Amino acid sequence: MQVAPVQMTTTRIPTLQRIPTHPALVSAVQVGTARIGTPPKQLCTARVGTPPGTGRIGTPPRATTSLVSAPLAASPLPATGRGRLVTRHLSSDFVRKHYQEIRELGKGSFGKITLVKERATGQERVCKFVSTVGMDARNLELTRKEIQLMCDLDHPRVVKLYEYAEDSARQEIVMVLEYLPGGDCLALIANSQSVDEELVSRIISQSLVALGNCHQQGIYHRDVKLENLMLSSEPRGNLPDCKLIDFGLGTRSDEMLREVLGTPAYIAPEVKRAEGYTPMADIWSLGVCAFELLTGGILPFGKPEDYSGRMEPVLERVERYRNFEELSTILMSSPVWATRSKEAKDFVRWLLAPDSRRRPSAAQALQHPWLQMHKVQDSGLSTEILQSLAAFASAPATVQSCLYAIAARTDLPGARQLGEAFLATDADGDGHVSLNDLNAAINSAKKWWDPEINVRRLFDAMDLGKSGSISFTTFLAACSHGTFCSLEDVLTTAFEALDERRCGVLSVQGVARLLPRCDTRVMQRLPQDRNFTVYDWVACIQMSSQVTVRAVQPRPRRASAPGLFDRFFCTGCHEEPIAEHLMAPVSVLPYSHVSCH
Numbered sequence: 001m002q003v004a005p006v007q008m009t010t011t012r013i014p015t016l017q018r019i020p021t022h023p024a025l026v027s028a029v030q031v032g033t034a035r036i037g038t039p040p041k042q043l044c045t046a047r048v049g050t051p052p053g054t055g056r057i058g059t060p061p062r063a064t065t066s067l068v069s070a071p072l073a074a075s076p077l078p079a080t081g082r083g084r085l086v087t088r089h090l091s092s093d094f095v096r097k098h099y100q101e102i103r104e105l106g107k108g109s110f111g112k113i114t115l116v117k118e119r120a121t122g123q124e125r126v127c128k129f130v131s132t133v134g135m136d137a138r139n140l141e142l143t144r145k146e147i148q149l150m151c152d153l154d155h156p157r158v159v160k161l162y163e164y165a166e167d168s169a170r171q172e173i174v175m176v177l178e179y180l181p182g183g184d185c186l187a188l189i190a191n192s193q194s195v196d197e198e199l200v201s202r203i204i205s206q207s208l209v210a211l212g213n214c215h216q217q218g219i220y221h222r223d224v225k226l227e228n229l230m231l232s233s234e235p236r237g238n239l240p241d242c243k244l245i246d247f248g249l250g251t252r253s254d255e256m257l258r259e260v261l262g263t264p265a266y267i268a269p270e271v272k273r274a275e276g277y278t279p280m281a282d283i284w285s286l287g288v289c290a291f292e293l294l295t296g297g298i299l300p301f302g303k304p305e306d307y308s309g310r311m312e313p314v315l316e317r318v319e320r321y322r323n324f325e326e327l328s329t330i331l332m333s334s335p336v337w338a339t340r341s342k343e344a345k346d347f348v349r350w351l352l353a354p355d356s357r358r359r360p361s362a363a364q365a366l367q368h369p370w371l372q373m374h375k376v377q378d379s380g381l382s383t384e385i386l387q388s389l390a391a392f393a394s395a396p397a398t399v400q401s402c403l404y405a406i407a408a409r410t411d412l413p414g415a416r417q418l419g420e421a422f423l424a425t426d427a428d429g430d431g432h433v434s435l436n437d438l439n440a441a442i443n444s445a446k447k448w449w450d451p452e453i454n455v456r457r458l459f460d461a462m463d464l465g466k467s468g469s470i471s472f473t474t475f476l477a478a479c480s481h482g483t484f485c486s487l488e489d490v491l492t493t494a495f496e497a498l499d500e501r502r503c504g505v506l507s508v509q510g511v512a513r514l515l516p517r518c519d520t521r522v523m524q525r526l527p528q529d530r531n532f533t534v535y536d537w538v539a540c541i542q543m544s545s546q547v548t549v550r551a552v553q554p555r556p557r558r559a560s561a562p563g564l565f566d567r568f569f570c571t572g573c574h575e576e577p578i579a580e581h582l583m584a585p586v587s588v589l590p591y592s593h594v595s596c597h
Contacts, residue, residue, distance in 0.1 A: 081465065082473045083151030085408035085514065087163035087500045092174040094165060095127055098502055099176070110135065111172070115179065120502060123411050125162065128175040132166075143173055146247045149219055150175075154472045155431050156419030157210035159230065159245040162409065163500075182231025182240045185289070189226075189297035194336045197344060199235055200293045201374035203242045204347075205366060207286055209423065210244040212362030213431035215279040218253040222277060224285035225266045226292060232416065239376075241416060251277075264314045265299045270356050272319045280356035283365065287351025294344055295334040300327050300352065324349045343370035363429055378424035381445035385421055388482035389442075390451040393458040395481065398522045398541055400461060401515035402494035407476035409497040413483055415476065422475045432469035435459045464516040491541055495534045505531035519544060 099116040102124070106113040111130040118125060130143055150161040160178040167174065185203055188195045207229055214221060221228075223246060232241040249261050257277035260267070268284035271277060291300050301321070307313040331337045337345075347370040353359045365371070381389075392400060412418065425433050425441040433441075439455045446453075462470045462478050484490045498506055498514060508526045512518055522544040526532060532540075 081152065081471060082154045082408050084516075085405060086151045086161055087409070089163065089165035089174075089500075090167070092129075092165045092167040092170055092172055094163070094501075095174055095176070099125065099127065101127075116176075120496070121410070124179045124181075126177045126179045128177060130173045130175075132171045132173060142248055146250060147173075147175065149247045149250045149252075152217065153214065153219070153247075155210060155213045156422055156472055157206050157241075157243055158213065159243050177245075178243075180230040180232055180243060180245075182233045182235070184227045185229040185231065185242070185293065186226040188235070189293060194296055194339075195293050196235075197294070197340060198374050199239060200290065201344070201371055202239050202376075203229060203231075203293065204286065204290050205371045205375070206242040207244060207289070208362045208366050208371075209429065210242075211279070211282050211286065212366070212429055214244075214250075215282070215362060216430050219247075220251055220253060220257070220277055220279065221247060221282050221285075222249040222251060223262050223266075224282050224289065225263050226289050229289065241419075264311045264318075265301060265303045267315065267318055268356065269318055269321055269354055272315050278356060279361065280359045283351055283359050283362065284356070287348055287359075290344075290348050290351065294337060294340050294348065295331065296336040298330060298334050298337075300330060321354050323354065324352060341370065343368070343373060346370065366429070379417070379420055380424050381421055381441050383447065383450055384482055385418075385479050386442065386445060386450045386453065388479050389458055390453050392478040392481045393454065393461045395461075396519060396541075396544075397461075397517045398515070398519045398544070399487065399490060400477070401464065401517045402490055402541075403477040403481060404464060404474060404516060405494050405497045405514065406490075407473050407480060410493070412476055412480050418476055418479050419472075421479065422472050425475070432471060433462075433475060434469055438462075438470065487542065488538055491538045492534060495537050505533055506537065507531050 095116070098120065099118055102115040102117055104112060104114050105126065111128065114127050114129070116125050116127045117123070132140055132143075135143075144166075147161065147164055150159075159180065162176045162178070164173070164175045166172075188199075207224070211221065211224070221244065224244075228244065228246045230243050230245050232243065234240070251257065258274055259277075260271055260274055262271065262285070266285040266288045268281040271281050288300060292298065301317040302314050304311050304314055347365075347368050350368065351359060351365065360368075392403065395403075406412070422433070423429075425437055427437045427440060428434075435456070438459055442453055442455055458478075459470070462474050464474055465471075481490075484493070495506065498511060508523060508528055511526070512523055522541055525540045525544050527536060
């Protein structure tokens with residue numbers, strides 16, 4: 001279907017300023033969308049940290065009055081998964097009370113992004129403030145949907161959401177997100193005209209893993225671009241990890257997807273023609289990212305700045321595109337492209353197929369020779385991880401749930417290595433570990449000195465939601481067991497993680513609704529008619545779990561999992577044996593807030 005060009009008028013563009021003092025950036029503050037082919041609307045939102053004019057399609061004009069509807073916090077909690085442990089607040093006061101602002105990372109007409117540090121733990125986070133003053137209903141819906149999608153996503157290659165609030169009094173939405181200090185991938189070509197091909201391959205490969213997981217769950221990102229691919233560290237002599245951020249235009253596949261949304265330079269031809277959105281449109285956008293990185297910053301179809309800020313010429317070039325040879329003139333202007341391998345060039349050609357039916361899926365693209373030749377050998381499950389898994393399998397159900405809460409709400413030591421282990425265990429790349437995946441990984445990694453593991457029992461213990469598979473957060477929880485010095489260390493850390501309001505007390509109703517699996521004896525022993533402190537909590541679970549634990553003061557967490565020397569010779573951290581436990585029938589309880597009042 002041929003779409004007539006939109007008649008757009010010039011107006012003030014809500015630019016997002018980049019703060020020059022630090023390269024690390026996070027997702028841009030969302031300012032909305034519009035459709036191409038509809039009556040004239042003011043389009044485009046500028047990208048964080050980029051030159052003006054490369055904005056997203058589109059932005060309706062700001063309304064003169066706020067159209068805020070019912071707060072998101074009034075919606076029900078997710079029934080399963082990590083989302084139930086993403087803390088929700090009714091007021092944005094929690095940020096000012098519990099976080100210290102370090103510096104501003106970006107700002108725009110609808111809000112700002114700041115780097116903050118949690119006062120209690122010292123952990124750094126990114127805080128995204130979005131003002132809803134003057135925001136139309138459609139943009140507000142997109143911002144709320146972003147939160148819902150991030151609650152559902154649980155993957156080592158997707159940025160993590162920790163807590164959020166929709167404050168109707170202050171008319172703002174606040175999100176506290178994982179901090180990725182390496183900055184976005186656009187900075188790679190801004191600082192250097194040539195990015196090492198091995199690093200480009202790693203970025204694209206990890207982005208495909210992230211998109212593959214999203215597509216498996218029926219989620220389309222719809223704004224894949226270099227600014228939304230963030231690095232875990234600066235690439236100085238190392239290969240950082242890459243994570244996908246900013247689901248402000250994300251949606252589910254069961255919704256009507258005829259809208260034309262995204263950043264013009266990255267939009268797929270079929271999207272411009274309003275033929276509908278499929279996973280292949282995300283793959284096209286990632287192909288543009290690969291093109292940009294491999295050519296040293298050249299966009300195949302240009303950008304609005306090349307046409308005095310007008311988007312129509314860019315979109316028309318995208319729509320007229322018929323084959324890769326049309327880009328030969330542009331490629332000749334890039335001296336870097338001539339040095340790239342033939343495998344890299346073939347990969348880009350494959351992803352930029354004008355016919356979406358000829359593009360690969362994320363899983364198919366990962367098998368391309370270019371990505372395979374740069375693929376890092378999987379490390380698999382280490383001895384320390386196997387020891388933690390064995391201990392997790394025999395731990396009481398309440399302790400298993402406590403470890404899950406810790407993994408969901410805190411930064412675990414060695415999380416990067418555990419993420420690699422999860423991806424290596426997930427043989428089919430669907431973002432979950434099956435019984436066969438777990439059995440194969442353990443059998444492949446097991447040495448003669450490693451503990452015996454009943455894989456079936458371990459899998460049942462790790463499948464907290466009884467979904468028939470193991471999520472990333474559950475995998476983290478089980479693998480982190482060995483990083484704690486004692487049972488009391490686990491329980492104290494879990495109490496702090498569950499104490500959403502940081503007020504030092506919990507209620508039995510709140511705990512029952514938050515933890516995925518609770519022993520009924522534990523719940524019955526906890527005070528039923530009053531809030532309780534960490535001392536009540538630890539004493540109750542120690543008694544109910546039938547584990548003899550010395551009365552020790554909580555000790556600092558280990559920086560890494562104990563090794564063989566620690567296990568056999570250290571008498572300070574691991575004197576308490578983890579024994580078999582006879583547990584009462586486990587009950588899975590509903591979820592809600594932990595209330596302190």
